[in-house]
Amino acid sequence: MSDKSYQIKENNQVMIQGGEKKVMKKILSVALSTAMAFSMFASVAFGDDALTSQQKFDILKEEGIFTGYPDGTAGLDKEMTRGEFAKVLVELLGLEPIQNKASFNDKNYAAGKWPAPYVEAVYAAGIMEGKNTTKMIFDFNGNITVQEMAKVLVTVQNLEIPSETNNNASNWAKGYVQAAINAGLINSSVNPLANANRTQLVEVAYAIYLAQNKPKVASYDVQEDGKVVEFTLANSEKVKVTLETPLKANVATEVKFTYNNYEYTESVTWVVTAATKIEGVSATNYKELTVNFDGEVDTATAENEDNYKVTGVTFESAKLSDDKRSVTLLVAENSANNLPQQKDAKLEINNVKNSDGSRTFKETITFRAVDTQLPEVTEVVGLGTKAFKVVFSEPVQANTAANISNYKIDGKAISGWVKFTYPNVAFITTDIAVGEHTLSVQGVTDFANFQVKPVDVQFNVAEDTTAPEVVSVKTKDLTKVEVEFNESVKSVDKVYHTSSSRTADKVEIKDNVVVLEFNGDKKLSLGENTIYLQGVKDYSDNSANREAKVTPVLDTTRPVVNDVKVEVEDNATVMTVEFSKDVNLDDIQKRDNFVLKNSKGEVVTDKGFNSGKPVNAPAYVVKDAKTYKNRVEIRSIGKLPAGTYTLEVANIRDTATIGNTMLPQTLTVEVTNSETLQVVRAWVDTTSSNDDLYIDVQFNRAVAVDGNGTALDINKYSYVTGSAYKVFPTKNAPQPSLRNAETVRITLPKKDISADELKGAELRVVNVADLNGNYLTTAQTPIADSVAIPVKSAKATAEDKVTVEFNGNITSVFSSDFYFGTLRGTAGEPKYNDGVTKVEFTLNGKFSDVTNLPLLTTVANPQSSDNLGHKIAKVDGLQITDGIAPKAIEARSVVGDVYVDIEFNEEINVYFTPDAFKVYVNGGEVKVKGATKASANVVRVELEQPFNPTIPGAQVSVPNNKNGKYIVDLEGNAPDTVYESIKY
Structure with a gap:
């Protein structure tokens, strides 16, 4: 090794350390901390590693350790030169490139060339010495081999060179390769003479990199509806973080966590395609309701109008938006009610699935429909020279939209007629010249009674000489077909498929879409079908026969x-x-x-x-x-x-x-046996002599007087006269009060409303709850003009007993008030429950014919009364209904002793269920096959096999009939256990 001072980088500061020993100390401190990281040689790509070699390369490239090829690729399958490897080592080990120096004599090697600073750095550090130390040849353009890489690893880690070797490396490398094999750094099956590829070098470099650096977040996975984020670090370790506040779908959020003393702050976006929640419900008019989701929902369930419910309102359709995130519900044209106006109402949403089926929405959402906008004309389209189409911004009333006098062209009245298509399209048929025209619209009214904003709209008319062309066709199962045309369709003469006998059972035209239904034996076939449409006519009276081929898409989803x-x-x-x-x-x-x-x-x-x-x-x-x-x-x-x-x-x-x-x-x-809250009756007190008018509303049990369900809010009460919906005048009126726990009194000034106006009207009540929070579904009940309490019903429960029901809490009963035909009765104790009082009368005789019961009448001025002192109303003739159970007269064997007939004293119906009927002969049970009605008052029991009815003790029974009701009369009355001996 050379004995030169050398620069290394530490904490981004340049330090000068003299001598080879200090340099090696720094290198060894790095290397020893990652001794086993180089085990990639035993398994090149770390089989249990979550990151691919490409992902590791990308991380190293971002750190400047690797450089991709000019075309942007990593070239992982390519071999790597010794010069490239030198650069990787310099970047990984924190060595400082040595500038302006060229120690080697390689051709084209010079201080100004890119490899030189890195080659000089690893040479000075004693990590790589070159191919020929005598001639000072580094071979920077030559490929690095596995054995050369082994020498570098052994040198960096200062491993002991063994004396005995067992490998096929070159003689100079045998010791290094054996040391690497013994340390588990190289698999003995690897060919040391082979060139190392870039994938192998990436794996080595990445292992060194991880040992020296805080592992970055490589990826993350959002779990448990945004409550948990699992991060995968660059070293393949996973960190699960539970959030205090769940993530919002599709919103970038910073998540902070600490792991192995490293602090992380990561931007996390919970990417949601499928909806996870209902964001809200809104209504800007009284015919349309929009449900907004935070993601996509399933088309089939979202567009099923039966999955949405507002009490008293019928929806005609549910239309999913193009982005599949909102559904617009359209109130049916013939619905009894529009959406409740400017007051809280509830929308029940059931069975709507999100787009991936992972969630089914079942919620009740409170909304308030408020219409503050005037309807507008959003589009006018010329349909040739004989008609044009007007589209409004919201649903409008048909009688105003279809009024031809509400339209003018170029300032002149129109001679023609209007075809209105609910909810917001008017087709005006009239002769109109080619060119530009101005349409003036006024007087068209929406369902808040706002008239359309007067407007002049420019539109163009061109000659139309071509009949409608088919644009697309789609099916729903084998019964429904939708054919879309390129223009509005006025009429279709005939539609069939396959043969002229298979005509459509229903043809409905919706602007440019013709909806067809084929039912019964006319259904489409499973393969390709041809739909024939004869006489397809547009509004310019261009007509043609069209056909469209379609292969039905079958419904294969199971119901749940x-x-x-x-x-x-x-x-x-x-x-x-x-x-x-x-x-x-x-x-x-x-x-x-x-x-x-x-x-x-x-x-x-x-x-x-x-x-x-x-x-x-x-x-x-x-x-x-x-x-x-x-x-x-x-x-x-x-x-x-x-x-x-x-x-x-x-x-x-x-x-x-x-x-x-x-x-x-x-x-x-x-x-729970908790019935819904109901209005029992309502009446107006016309006898009051003061300046106020009273409407009393009796519920079937005690009502709430505070909170959302309070009954003491005048805004929860309104009335309907004819088809007009009206609210009570509240300016001078106090809030409602309680007369007793279940009766509310509404006080109204006579100067603001008259009793005559309320006669024949119906009271409407919404959002009132009982003391347990059970809400009243919207109720509409007649307003009686008398305080007298009506008799609800009278039912004979035996030949000498009648139960009379009253709508109210009757506390005082006079027996002398009542006649049961010609009989009189003695009243039992009144029993009040759920808004109704029942009183059982025991008669002074018996009914002679239970199938022809008499009428209940009262004296002219009955004295029986409720707990408020109101007398019951006079009864001129109320039919006493049959509540008397039929009686079995006898049972007899018939038709070869395979049947048993049970005769009753009146006409009956029979409902056979297994084990309901029992037949015993000589103590043993005979299997029953079935039971039917043989005649008006006879039940015929069929046996599995004949029996001998002469044996004493043959019996037929229907146990627990009263509970099961297998045998009932025509009024549904069931005898208790039927038990009869069988006669021969």
């Missing part, structure tokens, strides 16, 4: 149950099973596909369930005159006891042409 909701209605527990898509009617009506179990895992055997299977056939949910084919209702008979149940659902197919069958699911069902 997303939720089970439980409510109590009419003294029954109602479970609503919500599926992810529409399901097959035949499948849901099969009782075997639903099994209810209690918290112990036992099948439920009463309250309308037999071996866990519902006695009442499950059915689609029908609400607001709409059938929801993705919601199935299972109704018990009587309330199920409160508790935790499981509902097993299986074998349900969707409504796809080739039905997809769900995988079996087990759902947890919580039964």
